[in-house]
Amino acid sequence: MAEAQATAASAAPAKAAAAKPAAAKPAAGHGEAVNIGPSAAELAMVQAPMTRREFLNYAFLGSLGIFLVVFGGAFFVFALPRFGAGEFGGVFDLGLAGDAIPGTEDAPKANTAARSWVSNTDQGVVALYNVCVHLGCLYGWEPITNRFECPCHGSKYEKDGTYIAGPAPRSLDRFVIRFTDANGTVLAETNAQGDPLEVPSPNALMIVDTGKIIQGKAHG
Amino acid sequence: MGLFNRQVKKKTENGNGKANGNAPNGHDTNGHDVPPSPETGEGGAELFDVKTAETMGDRVGGALRDKSPHAIKALMPWIDKARSGPEGRAEFIDKTKEVAWVQADNTVRAISAGMGIADTRAFFRGDPPIEKPNPRYKVHVNAFFAHLRPKYYEKASTKFSHTFALGYLSIYMFLLETITGVILMVFYTPSDRRAYEDIVKIMSSIPYGQLMRDLHRVGAELMVLIVVLHMTRVFLTGSFKPPRSFTWLTGVVLLILTFALSFSGYLLPWDQLAYWAVTIGTSMAKSVPPKEIVGYFSNLIMRGGDTINQNGLLRFYLMHVFALPAITLVLISVHYYRVARSHGISLPAAEEEDPDPAVRKAAKERIDYLPELFTRELLWAAITTFLVVVYSAYVFHAPLQEHSNPLHTPLHTTAPWYFLWIQGLLKDAFVLPAIRALDQLIISSVKYIGVVMPPGSTIIVPLYDSPAWMGVILPTMIIPALFFGVPYINEWWEKFWGSKPSRQLLKNRKGTVVVAILSTIFMLVIWYQGTPFYGVTAPPAVEIGQAFLPEEGVLPPVPLVPDDWGPIRRLGYENLPDGEYDLAEYAVPKTTYTEFERILSAIQQEIMRRGQLWAEGDTEHGLPEPTGVFTIEQWQPNGLKRIELQINWTKTTPSDTGEFKRVIYLQQDTRYQ
Numbered sequence: 001m002a003e004a005q006a007t008a009a010s011a012a013p014a015k016a017a018a019a020k021p022a023a024a025k026p027a028a029g030h031g032e033a034v035n036i037g038p039s040a041a042e043l044a045m046v047q048a049p050m051t052r053r054e055f056l057n058y059a060f061l062g063s064l065g066i067f068l069v070v071f072g073g074a075f076f077v078f079a080l081p082r083f084g085a086g087e088f089g090g091v092f093d094l095g096l097a098g099d100a101i102p103g104t105e106d107a108p109k110a111n112t113a114a115r116s117w118v119s120n121t122d123q124g125v126v127a128l129y130n131v132c133v134h135l136g137c138l139y140g141w142e143p144i145t146n147r148f149e150c151p152c153h154g155s156k157y158e159k160d161g162t163y164i165a166g167p168a169p170r171s172l173d174r175f176v177i178r179f180t181d182a183n184g185t186v187l188a189e190t191n192a193q194g195d196p197l198e199v200p201s202p203n204a205l206m207i208v209d210t211g212k213i214i215q216g217k218a219h220g
Numbered sequence: 221m222g223l224f225n226r227q228v229k230k231k232t233e234n235g236n237g238k239a240n241g242n243a244p245n246g247h248d249t250n251g252h253d254v255p256p257s258p259e260t261g262e263g264g265a266e267l268f269d270v271k272t273a274e275t276m277g278d279r280v281g282g283a284l285r286d287k288s289p290h291a292i293k294a295l296m297p298w299i300d301k302a303r304s305g306p307e308g309r310a311e312f313i314d315k316t317k318e319v320a321w322v323q324a325d326n327t328v329r330a331i332s333a334g335m336g337i338a339d340t341r342a343f344f345r346g347d348p349p350i351e352k353p354n355p356r357y358k359v360h361v362n363a364f365f366a367h368l369r370p371k372y373y374e375k376a377s378t379k380f381s382h383t384f385a386l387g388y389l390s391i392y393m394f395l396l397e398t399i400t401g402v403i404l405m406v407f408y409t410p411s412d413r414r415a416y417e418d419i420v421k422i423m424s425s426i427p428y429g430q431l432m433r434d435l436h437r438v439g440a441e442l443m444v445l446i447v448v449l450h451m452t453r454v455f456l457t458g459s460f461k462p463p464r465s466f467t468w469l470t471g472v473v474l475l476i477l478t479f480a481l482s483f484s485g486y487l488l489p490w491d492q493l494a495y496w497a498v499t500i501g502t503s504m505a506k507s508v509p510p511k512e513i514v515g516y517f518s519n520l521i522m523r524g525g526d527t528i529n530q531n532g533l534l535r536f537y538l539m540h541v542f543a544l545p546a547i548t549l550v551l552i553s554v555h556y557y558r559v560a561r562s563h564g565i566s567l568p569a570a571e572e573e574d575p576d577p578a579v580r581k582a583a584k585e586r587i588d589y590l591p592e593l594f595t596r597e598l599l600w601a602a603i604t605t606f607l608v609v610v611y612s613a614y615v616f617h618a619p620l621q622e623h624s625n626p627l628h629t630p631l632h633t634t635a636p637w638y639f640l641w642i643q644g645l646l647k648d649a650f651v652l653p654a655i656r657a658l659d660q661l662i663i664s665s666v667k668y669i670g671v672v673m674p675p676g677s678t679i680i681v682p683l684y685d686s687p688a689w690m691g692v693i694l695p696t697m698i699i700p701a702l703f704f705g706v707p708y709i710n711e712w713w714e715k716f717w718g719s720k721p722s723r724q725l726l727k728n729r730k731g732t733v734v735v736a737i738l739s740t741i742f743m744l745v746i747w748y749q750g751t752p753f754y755g756v757t758a759p760p761a762v763e764i765g766q767a768f769l770p771e772e773g774v775l776p777p778v779p780l781v782p783d784d785w786g787p788i789r790r791l792g793y794e795n796l797p798d799g800e801y802d803l804a805e806y807a808v809p810k811t812t813y814t815e816f817e818r819i820l821s822a823i824q825q826e827i828m829r830r831g832q833l834w835a836e837g838d839t840e841h842g843l844p845e846p847t848g849v850f851t852i853e854q855w856q857p858n859g860l861k862r863i864e865l866q867i868n869w870t871k872t873t874p875s876d877t878g879e880f881k882r883v884i885y886l887q888q889d890t891r892y893q
Binding site: 036037038041042043045046048051053054057058060063064067074075077078079082 | 294317318319321322325336337338339341342344345346347350403406425426427428429431432595598599602605
């Protein structure tokens with residue numbers, strides 16, 4: 001048995017199976033010295049070269065697989081919701097900067113369609129996503145304490161969205177603001193970190209892009 | 221006939237007198253039987269031992285080759301050997317390879333429900349199976365979808381020229397419709413305020429939306445066509461005769477369900493075409509006698525109201541999307557169960573009834589479903605999908621007319637093509653004239669004895685209620701009864717003539733051939749009568765307008781052909797120059813004419829033809845001294861043109877207006893090709 005095993009040099013498991021075609025197979029659980037590898041017929045089939053029929057079968061199945069993948073892709077593109085202008089996820093035109101933006105000492109302005117609060121601070125203007133980053137409730141502006149407070153679990157944020165206290169994991173998320181002139185050339189745009197943007201002029205047109213959300217910074 | 225899975229031998233003992241580990245249902249479920257070891261004469265146990273089977277799945281399915289032990293446990297004795305030296309290491313490596321083989325093989329068996337690695341490869345190579353019993357049969361035992369199909373077919377029944385794969389294609393079409401239908405449901409709302417807009421959105425702004433809608437429409441028309449062809453094939457090959465009579469009955473019900481599915485889906489786009497075609501259809505339900513009870517209430521329940529409105533749309537949607545598909549699925553199961561398990565697909569009659577027993581035997585030779593027939597079915601599915609997608613992408617587009625308007629029925633409103641035969645019956649071109657002629661005959665013959673009766677007053681005229689007979693009784697009672705009764709009429713006919721039941725068409729079933737030819741001619745005639753070409757003429761000026769500037773797209777009376785919006789719209793927005801054109805100037809076409817000018821010339825020639833007809837005395841189709849003016853105006857600067865065709869003629873009666881106007885508005889982005 002050991003010799004037969006030792007002479008097995010091929011990659012296929014237990015070529016010695018050919019030498020012992022009638023090996024008794026034990027019932028499950030017994031690790032005895034018997035061969036449980038492939039039989040001669042099985043081995044011959046596994047090692048046989050590919051025929052034309054076989055190749056064409058694989059090619060056909062492959063093409064069906066490609067079709068299914070493409071169809072899946074088409075369905076994905078079909079079913080993906082599209083966001084139009086004026087729908088949340090799209091771009092909102094807020095009009096003249098002078099009208100849309102409150103003063104630096106004033107309370108922030110809410111815009112329900114764009115789901116945002118427009119806050120003006122000394123550093124500049126910021127458009128905050130009006131959804132609390134904890135679990136999705138809509139937070140509100142509390143004029144008494146001069147900060148944003150969420151009614152659900154009590155998260156509190158500064159006027160520019162910075163986290164103060166509560167179970168929220170980070171500061172409020174911001175949208176990208178774009179200021180353009182009457183022709184459409186972009187005068188200023190929120191940077192990638194979402195820093196407050198200085199208002200270039202009260203006559204600039206203000207656009208809030210709700211398709212681009214910048215996540216608030218996590219607090220320590 | 222005991223063809224299919226009733227012949228499995230029940231083995232309770234193997235050759236060694238040891239009990240077989242059989243699964244409870246009597247099928248032999250394990251891999252190879254292992255003969256005893258030549259050295260010791262012991263062993264030879266079945267690989268599958270009920271007592272040591274590890275899971276319920278093992279006992280019931282029993283597909284796995286070897287209840288191999290946990291890999292580590294199996295290798296334990298060799299791990300020690302491996303430490304002993306190079307020989308032991310080599311043994312250990314070989315043993316590991318064996319265990320790896322069994323694990324891999326078992327995985328493949330579990331996935332394929334019975335075939336190991338080598339068997340699977342043999343499957344793809346088209347070689348005979350490696351193991352006994354046939355592991356491919358194990359797949360049919362262990363797997364649900366494979367279990368639905370027969371293990372093998374008789375060779376002659378698989379000939380393409382016998383069945384044309386029509387039964388298979390019917391189910392394929394049902395599946396195609398279900399998939400594309402569910403996809404369309406992502407964006408469709410069954411509300412009378414939103415449905416039309418949703419369809420427009422699907423067609424214009426959703427990627428692949430138009431393709432999905434066109435696929436669904438092409439699949440629907442093709443399904444009706446294929447189901448009818450399948451029924452015709454079964455009729456001609458006599459495959460409705462006992463023991464297949466009940467299968468035929470379920471098939472006729474499935475035909476009716478196919479029509480119902482197609483009709484209920486027809487309403488959902490909520491455009492003029494849908495609204496009015498379904499109004500006509502449900503109005504026919506109103507006349508089912510007794511009108512006041514059955515007709516009235518069935519119409520009310522179908523429509524959900526007096527006219528079709530939001531309630532009706534929701535009910536049709538419910539029927540189309542859930543109720544009818546569920547019933548159809550159940551009936552397909554009943555129908556297919558009988559085909560696959562009870563009586564099988566019929567053999568070609570010539571071979572089955574051949575006097576030579578060798579021919580009959582060869583016809584019944586078995587072909588395993590796996591792999592040949594399975595790959596053949598996959599091929600049919602692939603080819604059909606390809607053809608349907610190419611056709612939808614390049615040739616056929618599902619029609620959409622204007623938003624439904626309950627206050628205006630467009631000209632040439634027709635039923636969908638598969639109901640045109642009923643519309644033709646309603647025009648009653650045979651029986652009603654015959655009744656009227658008989659009435660005339662009676663009146664003129666009683667005149668001789670001095671009795672004067674006005675026309676139409678004999679008793680037979682009011683007795684014959686044409687809409688009830690032609691619109692309801694004939695199409696919904698007599699003709700369906702004939703269809704359902706085919707096997708039983710056939711049986712009676714055979715008994716009457718004392719002929720032996722045979723399925724050979726041309727030799728022994730000449731009566732069937734006559735019936736088939738006559739009923740096809742009858743159906744074609746009444747179908748033609750149902751088209752707008754027959755019996756419905758509008759005034760001649762309206763006909764001219766309809767030919768060149770139809771109110772809505774004209775649907776052809778045959779399936780799978782796109783609708784026609786007339787040459788002007790097809791020309792396209794860019795090719796229609798503004799201006800007022802006196803058509804008389806275009807009477808003679810010049811070779812230098814643009815496409816637009818050629819159309820103007822065609823209109824003028826049609827106008828002149830009508831003038832000629834009038835001059836010859838045809839007052840029905842002719843117009844007295846007609847002239848025409850064609851006007852195109854920019855109606856909105858950013859892409860809307862107003863197009864008007866005006867035809868004037870000399871007034872002949874005080875009520876005659878002498879003028880006909882057809883106005884359409886063409887938007888820049890609409891494509892009518």
